[in-house]
Amino acid sequence: MKEKNPWHTPVTIIITVIGVIAIVALVTVAVLQNRPLTQKYKYGIVLDAGSSHTALYIYQWPAEKDNNTGRVEQTHSCKVKGPGISSYASEPWKAGESLKDCIEDAKRRVPEKRHDETPLYLGATAGMRLLSIEDSSASNKVFQAVEQSLQKSPFSFQGARLLSGQEEGAFGWVTVNYLDDRLKQGLETTGALDLGGASTQISFVSNNYDGSESPKNSVTFRLYGNDYNLYTNSFLCYGKDQALRLTLAQQTQSGPRSILDPCFHPGYNETVTYSDLYDSPCVSDRKPQGAPVTFTHLGQGNSSQCQDVVKSIFNFTHCRYTQCSFNGVFQPLLQGPFGAFSAYYFVMNFLNLTDTSIPLEVVRKRLSIYCETPWDQIKQRHPDVKLKYLAEYCFSGTYILTLLTKGYNFTSESYPNIKFIKKIKGSDAGWTLGYMLNLTNMIPAEAPDSPLLPHSGYVSIVTVITVLLFVLLIFSLRPFWPRCSKQPQII
Template identity: 80%
Template sequence: MSAQREMKEKNPWHTPVTIIITVIGVIAIVALVTVAVLQNRSLPQKYKYGIVLDAGSSHTALYIYEWPAEKDNNTGRVEQTHSCKVRGPGISSYASAPLKAGESLRECMQEAEQRVPGKRHHETPLYLGATAGMRLLNMENSAASDNVFQAVEEALQKFPFSYQGARILSGPEEGAFGWVTVNYLDDRLRQGLETTGALDLGGASTQISFVSDNYNGSESPSNSVTFRLYGNDYNLYTHSFLCYGKDQALRMTLAHQSQAGPGTVLDPCFHPGYTETKNYSVLYDSPCVSDRKPQGAPATFNHRGNGNFLECQKTIKSIFNFTYCKYNRCSFNGVFQPLLQGPFGAFSAYYFVMNFLNLTDTSIPLDAVKEKLKHYCATPWNQIRQQHPNIKLKYLAEYCFAGTYILTLLTEGYNFTSKSYSDIKFIEKIKGSDAGWTLGYMLNLTNMIPAEAPDSPPLPHAGYVSIVTIIVVLIFILFILSLRPLWPRCSKQPQIV
């Protein structure tokens, strides 16, 4: 018994005061750690949504975007969650039957109803932006354009979303928003990195947008767009060439070859053996070529191919004007363009055409690309049809022209050289989202990109809690040690055994 008494007297942890302090300290530490764990546990994410309809010249597409609801105007990253291609042609094609333009959107809008949670419907903004197809229709027949928009608006307002209107984007807007999309998705804006230029090719227009150190906007103010994003200023050069999308460029090329109104057009941009009867009235039914229709031409002509890449390039170059430039330097048609700078992302028809031709790898020398295209164009039409039985003949027939047009536009029009051509990257998506103007358009209208970079605390929340926990533990240990002089005194108290 005396041995036990002696051990208790020597062991200060058996004293009531020390035990109480120890228990309280352990409880405090456990409570602090529990709070830290609960505070940092993963919570079910809440999202907000936005819908944009891209009403292009050849088709309409719907895109759904989502972002964290609690990070609305700061660090919430916007991502595309769904896309839907509307069946049928672009809304500008319904000028004579505008109600069908609205009806054509129903199927994709019903998909959007299913994809966006019902409780978010009323607060989800819905936008429709129309591009070059509607620009041309508005130039040609503004009343028909208004009727199409009225039918589209009536159709969209029947759905439970927050409809924000439909309008025609200007060419500079289309180019600038495409640039915003590409650089936002690549995290170049938030991190202040060198930006990527944007090359967009549609059916009726084409856009080029990039930041150049040699351009301050003074030489050609109409080509200048200024952004302040995440605390950085960007002076963007942008230009949109109406009628130089691949479909309208084909019309202009055919119009150039049929100026004399011949019964047969031998076209170097189509495969040998290709032949099709085409209508002069249909060919010239566009503001891009309507003033060139030959007088006294027959109703139809025989369109035949002979597949000659070099001759095709010469024919395509005839639709560009390289002789006039009032500025220090130009691209074509007297339009100012500064020196090309930085990498470029080429999307929309650029990607789809070059992907079909297996020419998206720009590490291949430009001369080798031309040789491959030369061989492709010279391939007989029957052989091309056998190799691609599942592609519509209209689209299949035009790939030789489209590929040659893209190379001509990039090298002759925009002045990409054999060296700078390798700076182009043909892209369809970036981190799961389609490259194009729609995301940039929605980001701008919803103010999702702040002008100034958001402030943030020096430490993340988890790191802050961990450091506080360690400091509390250290303080507790020091407190216990500070009681050490009292331990012998406590241990001498009489104890009942």
């Protein structure tokens, strides 16, 4: 009689089927449990109220990651029409009105359900710093008008405040290094060079600087478990617009009716009002007595002489520290790469001089050729550029090279360490992102905990364990296996 195969019994078949289903279910659950969910985002808005204009920036980050591994990224920017808010000192209400179009733009860009939880900040920089020095009452009224306007927005307005020069420099450094993932990975940091209309900032980490020689220039951060002792300094009145005023003031000390300016193109001719030129705290105390109402500003187009004029606004003779940049300000030895942004980028990009692999002497030669080009030819080459900005590029380019080499002590060897940047991975370089990260505690002081295993590793291990369980199940069914035995032969 034929022996019955235990593998064919209903109980064995049911157990096997259930085991297979259980394994498939286990793998499916593991995969579904660990699959990426539909991404949700949080948002933040920062208004950069600079000396020449105001800009609004919108940032977003993964909602479930806040200050762990979620990168904060810029999604949109809006340039406010008109000048900076400091220009509305006589009509403060216009400062608030000027922001409305960009706020409306932000309302469309940020999902409506996120409006009331989206923080909104306004930080004012050198333009308002100058106004607060000149007329603190007018400065307060401008801030009041701006706050009243922003409080009416649907966002969570967190206040408008005046940033110190040190904060502006430090937050710019944070932005550059955060976007480049240098903080999270503990890499060598990048120095930050920021040039605005009214001030300029330099910030970098130096191994030779512990903050003791000039404590006011020291800022300490603990970010992602690493300590950073940052040197930073801001030079008020040394943004490119105010620096131009300083050079013109140097050339008009005797109250002349005309000047031949080497920093402007040959053939340039403009009438300038003395009261307008000296209408700034940076030069107001230098206005010559008995000067005429106006003077004629003529261009000469001589780059080397322009450099001499620019150098005259720096003081290199006084230094009570071991080493200085200019105006008696301490500065340690330069170290590492540097990112130069804001006006640094826009001026050098216009002049086609952002490639720092070009030797410094070649850069100077190209700038010299540009400055010597007649004003009529310059206007023909760039018909779409506003004449005010177009006229100043020779000066601005010369000022930048002089500031970097004579002011900050970059040499022919260290100049290639500078990279002129506008954006880093889609986000504008500047202080605004660092400012928001600081106020929202988006950068952890300690390194964030990471999961024990990545998603794919977890799934792989679950699968291996499941296979092992399946094998064990098979072995647990050994009593049902057919046994081999010799059957007696029938003759």
